[in-house]
Amino acid sequence: MTEFALDPQDSTPLYTQLYRDLRQRILDGTYPEGDAIPSETAMRDLHGITRSTVRHAVSLLVSEGLVRQIRGKGTLVTYTPINHSVWNFGGFTDFSKAQHQRPVTKVLTQSVEEGPRGPQLLLVRARGFANDDAPTYLNLDTSVLELSRFPGLERFDFERHSLYQVLREHYEVAPVRNELKLSVALSSELTRQVFGEQPGVPGFICASGEVYDSSDQLVEHTSVIYSPSLEMHVGTSWNGAVNESVPA
Amino acid sequence: MTEFALDPQDSTPLYTQLYRDLRQRILDGTYPEGDAIPSETAMRDLHGITRSTVRHAVSLLVSEGLVRQIRGKGTLVTYTPINHSVWNFGGFTDFSKAQHQRPVTKVLTQSVEEGPRGPQLLLVRARGFANDDAPTYLNLDTSVLELSRFPGLERFDFERHSLYQVLREHYEVAPVRNELKLSVALSSELTRQVFGEQPGVPGFICASGEVYDSSDQLVEHTSVIYSPSLEMHVGTSWNGAVNESVPA
């Protein structure tokens, strides 16, 4: 049924390995929306691990909103296509896969400028889905990175490789945390160019802020403007404990 | 040091009891920002429970962004004041507490209208912080609820009691899940009335959608418009496993 096996020798935690496998199968349609993924006991026996470890892996899927656990029934794939993981713009490729779309990146600006702490890479990308005719762009992503920290970064082709992929593979830096601020951006020449004319739209939702790695070192300043055609859903589920309101 | 004790007889899970206690102490300043909460082993010994249970409680705080765990150092309070829990509008009171502000609710509309499935309660509230002079309103919250499901709901005073508090205490309904859509709302008579004139602001961020209870029954339709003076931060932290981008 599956050729997949966990590797206890791998430094990657077992729950992460299992999580990645399950996530992959959900995104590629092996476990379609509405269906149950294998039960916790089944995965425990299949992989020879504890149910605690299985539950840890599944809990990551739950917190991502990819599955829902229902006692007595099972763990059901409840993929809500455009959810708050959109904020995690690093995951645009995964997002595209789940939409069964091919991601397209167009680099609008890739230049080196002098910043307060030395030269910086200014990278402006339009990201969207491929179509038969012209691509549909869904967001407009502006990044600023210190070249003193990432020497040579300005030479990569960011239409072929994602920024985070390059950072991970060539600079061994993985973004771990972001602090974004939401605002409303006005229409501009750039938004008209990327999203087209949007009559009746007073502005665009914009998330801007900083991204940090596991050592709390600044990775990039970023600003993402979202297309109005991207229906952004913010799904929140909280257990009985979380976010109950208490009388004032 | 603490008079607090977990009650194993309570049907509330132990990890939820501990979570609530820790959360309370963080919000009221017992554990100030930057300080560490007690270590996992300390809480294990103090309450006579397993470290697994302690970790379960702490993991809820982590997913809320209230604390950050650093190996070798401890679990530090890293309260980021205005984070994505703003979306969980049910938690406005908690949010106010963390800001060391007193929450104020002004009911703008409370009326019964005929809806597609019978009479509905239409509730429009401005919510904000109390000041010495006039309150500062931070959001504009419109709710629609079916009166056939919540008979008598139209008689409550929602300036004194929160909607979710009433639902929980009088109808035994607890919201568990929401599905919100983000959009940009235009300035209107209502926003001018509540937020005042906002020159240069093209629109307001608006989250609208539905809220469900644990049985997936619809609780309310809701729409929340956020004041531009509310700096909305969306903090995301993902472990090495979550949201890594894969080459396209």
Next chain:
DNA sequence: TAGTGGTCTAGACCACCAT
């Protein structure tokens, strides 16, 4: 009744940080 997820125990070993 059999199977599912929900909670909890009582350990173990490890990597990392402070001293």
Next chain:
DNA sequence: TGGTGGTCTAGACCACTAT
């Protein structure tokens, strides 16, 4: 070196769902 959080095992009992 001692304490912290990170991972994992091997169970147990429960509540709920399907049949």
